[in-house]
Amino acid sequence: MNTENKSYTISIYTENNLGLLNRVSAIFLKRHINIESLTTSQSEIENVNRFVIVAAMTEHQAYKIVGQLEKQIEVIKAYAHTDEETIYQETALFKVASDSLFDERQIQNIIKDSHANIVTVSREFFVIEKTGRRHETEQLYQDLKPYKLMQFVRSGRISVTKEQMNISKMLAAF
Amino acid sequence: MLFNTIVMETKTQTTTKTSQEKITHISGAEAVVKCLLAEGVDLLYGYPGGAIMPIYDELYKYQDQLQHVLTRHEQGATHSAQGYARVTGKVGVAMATSGPGATNLVTGIADAQIDSTPMVCITGQVGKHLLGTDAFQETDIVGISTPVTKWNYQITEASEIPEVLAKAFYIARSGRPGPVLIDITKNAQFDTFDFEYKKCTSIRSYKAVPDVDEERLLAAAELVNTAKKPLIVFGQGVILGEAEAEFKALIEKTGIPAAWTILGLSAIPSKHPLNVGMVGMHGNYGPNKLTNECDLLIAIGMRFDDRVTGDLSRYAKQAKVIHFDIDPAEIDKNVKTDVAVLGDSKETLAKILPLVHENSHESWLQEFRDFDAIEFDKVIKDELYPTEGGITMGEVLKEINQVTKGKAVIVSDVGQHQMFACRYAEFKQSKSNITSGGLGTMGFALPAAIGAKMGAPEREVIAIIGDGGYQMTIQELGTIFQTKAAVKIVVLNNEFLGMVRQWQQLFFDKRYASTEMTNPDFVTIAKGYHIDAQRVKKRENLTAAIEEMIASKDSYFLEVCVEKENNVFPMIPTGASVSDIRLS
Numbered sequence: 001m002n003t004e005n006k007s008y009t010i011s012i013y014t015e016n017n018l019g020l021l022n023r024v025s026a027i028f029l030k031r032h033i034n035i036e037s038l039t040t041s042q043s044e045i046e047n048v049n050r051f052v053i054v055a056a057m058t059e060h061q062a063y064k065i066v067g068q069l070e071k072q073i074e075v076i077k078a079y080a081h082t083d084e085e086t087i088y089q090e091t092a093l094f095k096v097a098s099d100s101l102f103d104e105r106q107i108q109n110i111i112k113d114s115h116a117n118i119v120t121v122s123r124e125f126f127v128i129e130k131t132g133r134r135h136e137t138e139q140l141y142q143d144l145k146p147y148k149l150m151q152f153v154r155s156g157r158i159s160v161t162k163e164q165m166n167i168s169k170m171l172a173a174f
Numbered sequence: 175m176l177f178n179t180i181v182m183e184t185k186t187q188t189t190t191k192t193s194q195e196k197i198t199h200i201s202g203a204e205a206v207v208k209c210l211l212a213e214g215v216d217l218l219y220g221y222p223g224g225a226i227m228p229i230y231d232e233l234y235k236y237q238d239q240l241q242h243v244l245t246r247h248e249q250g251a252t253h254s255a256q257g258y259a260r261v262t263g264k265v266g267v268a269m270a271t272s273g274p275g276a277t278n279l280v281t282g283i284a285d286a287q288i289d290s291t292p293m294v295c296i297t298g299q300v301g302k303h304l305l306g307t308d309a310f311q312e313t314d315i316v317g318i319s320t321p322v323t324k325w326n327y328q329i330t331e332a333s334e335i336p337e338v339l340a341k342a343f344y345i346a347r348s349g350r351p352g353p354v355l356i357d358i359t360k361n362a363q364f365d366t367f368d369f370e371y372k373k374c375t376s377i378r379s380y381k382a383v384p385d386v387d388e389e390r391l392l393a394a395a396e397l398v399n400t401a402k403k404p405l406i407v408f409g410q411g412v413i414l415g416e417a418e419a420e421f422k423a424l425i426e427k428t429g430i431p432a433a434w435t436i437l438g439l440s441a442i443p444s445k446h447p448l449n450v451g452m453v454g455m456h457g458n459y460g461p462n463k464l465t466n467e468c469d470l471l472i473a474i475g476m477r478f479d480d481r482v483t484g485d486l487s488r489y490a491k492q493a494k495v496i497h498f499d500i501d502p503a504e505i506d507k508n509v510k511t512d513v514a515v516l517g518d519s520k521e522t523l524a525k526i527l528p529l530v531h532e533n534s535h536e537s538w539l540q541e542f543r544d545f546d547a548i549e550f551d552k553v554i555k556d557e558l559y560p561t562e563g564g565i566t567m568g569e570v571l572k573e574i575n576q577v578t579k580g581k582a583v584i585v586s587d588v589g590q591h592q593m594f595a596c597r598y599a600e601f602k603q604s605k606s607n608i609t610s611g612g613l614g615t616m617g618f619a620l621p622a623a624i625g626a627k628m629g630a631p632e633r634e635v636i637a638i639i640g641d642g643g644y645q646m647t648i649q650e651l652g653t654i655f656q657t658k659a660a661v662k663i664v665v666l667n668n669e670f671l672g673m674v675r676q677w678q679q680l681f682f683d684k685r686y687a688s689t690e691m692t693n694p695d696f697v698t699i700a701k702g703y704h705i706d707a708q709r710v711k712k713r714e715n716l717t718a719a720i721e722e723m724i725a726s727k728d729s730y731f732l733e734v735c736v737e738k739e740n741n742v743f744p745m746i747p748t749g750a751s752v753s754d755i756r757l758s
Contacts, residue, residue, distance in 0.1 A: 015379050019316055019326070026321040067503035073325045073345055076379045174378045 007036075008062045008080045009088065009159050012051040013043060013167050015074040024051060024075075027068045033057050037090075037156030045167055048076065054157045077170055081161055088159030092137035093119070094128040094144050095151035101126055110143045125150055197370050202332030203228035203363040206296065207236050209339035212371045215267050217258065217628055219243045219251035223271025224311060226298025228363035243628070243657055246649035248275050250621035252282020253647070256291045257625030260608045261583055261633075263416065265292040265346050266625065272299045273311030276357070277318065281615055283353045284322040288612030289437060290414060292351035294342050295319075301361045302330045315357050324352030332365035336372070344374035349382035350501045351414060384502060384516035386525060394472075394496045394513045395529035401470035401494075403538045404430045405461070407453055407482070410437035410611075411475010411499060415519030418442065418604045421474070424523050429534035431542055433461035435476050436592075437611040440601040444580060450542045454482040455746045456593040459553075459755060460545030462746065465490050466753040467541070474498040475519050478508035479612065488751035498522050552757040553743050558598065564737035565713055567591050567666050571598035573720045574636060574664070582634040583608065583626050587619035587643035590672035593742045595638045606633075617646030623661045624653055634662065634724065641667040641693050648699070654729050655703040662723050663705075663731045665696055668738045676741045700731035707731035 014020055021040065028035050036054045043050035057065065062080035069078035098121065100107055111118065116130040130140050137154055200208070206229050210218065220242060222230045233242045245251040248270040255266030266286075270279050276297040286293045300309040316328045325345045327338050335358070342354040398404060412421045418441050425432045425442070431450040432442065442449055451458030453465065465471065471493040476482070483489045486508060497504070497511040498519060505514040515522050557568035571594055574582070580600035586592040586609040601607060608626055610618040623637035644665050654661055671689040678686050700707035706726055710719045716734065723730040744755045 018328075019320065022317060022320050030321060064503070064507055067505075067507070071501065071503045073377060073380045171378055174376065174381060 010053040013076040039156035086159040092154040097148040100147040205335045207232045218267035219254040220269030225272035246652045248278035253621035254625035257622030258629040261626040262629040276315035285613040286353035292346040293353040295355045299359045326355040328357040333367045340374040386517040404470040405468035406432040408474040409435040409476025412441040417519040420523035440607040444600040459549035460542040462752040462755045567594040575600040585623040587639040591666040616643035636662045642671045651703040709733040
């Protein structure tokens with residue numbers, strides 16, 4: 001059995017019910033697996049939510065986690081995917097003091113080269129948004145760090161799979 | 175009573191829908207009672223309190239249709255509901271108020287979850303407007319119970335009650351059964367609405383029973399037909415699926431020896447020639463030893479608990495493994511399977527029967543008998559037929575077998591006496607062994623025996639309890655006194671927390687840290703509840719005492735003072751392999 005820890009993206013299709021987040025996270029907690037990121041949103045199907053959870057675990061743990069998740073009454077289907085099997089992105093927001101935009105010419109080049117967007121500009125600060133893989137937002141963070149970075153926040157991973165999901169078919173079959 | 179009738183009449187206004195369905199305008203509290211009745215509930219266990227008073231008020235009005243048993247602690251209510259569920263196969267129901275009432279249910283809920291017992295718990299909750307205010311007796315029981323329930327839900331509007339309770343019962347009993355908790359805010363109990371009940375038969379995100387894959391059945395049958403040394407290990411899945419007859423037919427046709435987990439016990443008669451005994455930590459010598467000799471291990475409705483498998487890396491490594499289970503999450507969880515057959519045991523076992531060949535495994539069975547002879551010589555003989563020293567726990571079980579002829583329901587608590595009860599009690603009928611298996615809840619047996627007796631009033635129900643566990647729920651003697659439940663209680667008193675003491679002796683150099691008990695006069699306590707009682711200290715008085723207990727039409731308490739420092743053997747030490755099982 002492969003005992004090596006790998007990053008897995010756990011995708012869970014669920015009913016949109018109160019308390020389900022607690023039930024889902026408890027399954028990770030019980031097995032002492034730390035959740036690296038978690039997002040939840042509406043999915044492609046009306047009234048069906050999708051959790052995207054990133055966590056490091058072994059292949060066997062990923063298999064068992066999926067089994068325990070699917071066992072929950074309001075979980076429709078769960079999957080574990082490796083990074084290679086998904087297309088994923090994260091979004092980061094950077095709040096920078098406005099004076100650095102004018103005082104430091106370099107910062108304009110950083111924004112241009114990173115293909116980041118300026119979301120808003122005010123007298124005191126401006127906000128940059130960057131969507132991409134972790135290493136891209138991380139790079140921008142490192143680049144902006146010297147220039148009075150007032151706030152930084154990064155979203156959890158969102159991902160879609162390369163393979164088909166067929167959730168609607170599954171729902172019809174229950 | 176007149177007053178009640180008037181209240182009911184003013185509250186219940188019946189309107190008729192266009193169809194034949196009757197819709198009545200009633201309170202949420204009354205709706206709860208009507209839902210229970212619609213689900214066939216005629217008995218529930220609980221304890222009232224502020225946040226659930228409206229429902230209790232309705233229980234008062236409906237007491238001729240629905241019996242409420244007041245336990246002496248909410249934990250007792252859950253265990254009684256469990257005992258009732260285990261002996262009947264029906265859903266047990268427990269009720270409690272908010273806050274401490276609700277938190278006291280948690281142990282029983284966790285026990286029901288790990289032992290797959292169908293149970294619905296209903297808790298009162300503070301009014302919706304008070305949620306999150308740290309109101310008096312407010313606690314987040316939905317949050318607390320999430321990891322130990324199959325499903326839970328908080329109702330805050332009366333109109334949700336019928337649908338949610340219908341779902342609760344469906345979820346609790348279907349598929350792999352389990353506990354469901356429904357928390358109902360006080361306003362939802364008081365508010366009125368148009369009540370209409372429809373049973374739940376499916377939930378779109380929940381597949382209760384997996385479809386049977388015929389190809390896997392064929393693959394499994396192929397392995398069964400070619401195996402030279404096959405071994406079946408069965409668990410409670412056979413009982414929960416009510417597949418005892420199908421199971422018996424399968425082993426008799428194939429001639430395969432069958433060993434059981436403690437929750438599988440009683441699914442086939444103890445004396446069946448293919449019943450080769452118990453697996454696991456204190457199981458029988460043969461099935462444990464031969465788990466590491468068989469060429470095919472057929473697991474049926476069991477989950478490879480660590481107390482069954484010992485060290486997984488040295489568990490049945492030489493064998494191919496077939497796993498029959500209703501729960502897909504159990505497949506490959508602990509032991510890698512070659513063929514997994516998903517589905518309800520009643521269906522899968524019936525379907526594999528025509529695919530397997532008639533066979534007998536005489537020389538292989540002889541290996542089990544040879545190990546049995548060794549175990550009898552080294553362990554069982556002294557346990558059941560001692561000639562000196564104090565009374566042993568095993569001989570108490572042997573005497574009970576003789577008097578009851580193996581027809582009783584045996585409810586055991588947790589510890590040494592439990593292992594003796596499971597090893598030595600004889601059964602002729604399924605659903606007769608009730609014990610806390612997965613969670614190992616001390617204090618389980620007394621309240622569970624009350625539930626079992628009420629679920630099977632025509633049967634003899636005997637609780638076998640240690641002096642430690644007895645004192646964890648001893649207050650339920652009050653429930654026995656009040657309800658006149660004719661439970662027979664046997665306390666095997668060794669003045670120790672015996673199982674922990676045994677481990678201290680074997681693995682902690684006899685440092686008996688907090689395991690010695692200074693006990694009260696149990697007979698006097700039982701008599702305080704007007705329960706007939708006696709104490710036995712001498713071997714020569716044991717049989718007569720047990721006969722007197724069984725002859726009693728009422729509840730009876732028997733304390734047997736047993737040898738203080740006896741140990742349960744065989745034993746697989748933690749971390750050892752099943753084949754490293756020790757006889758001393």
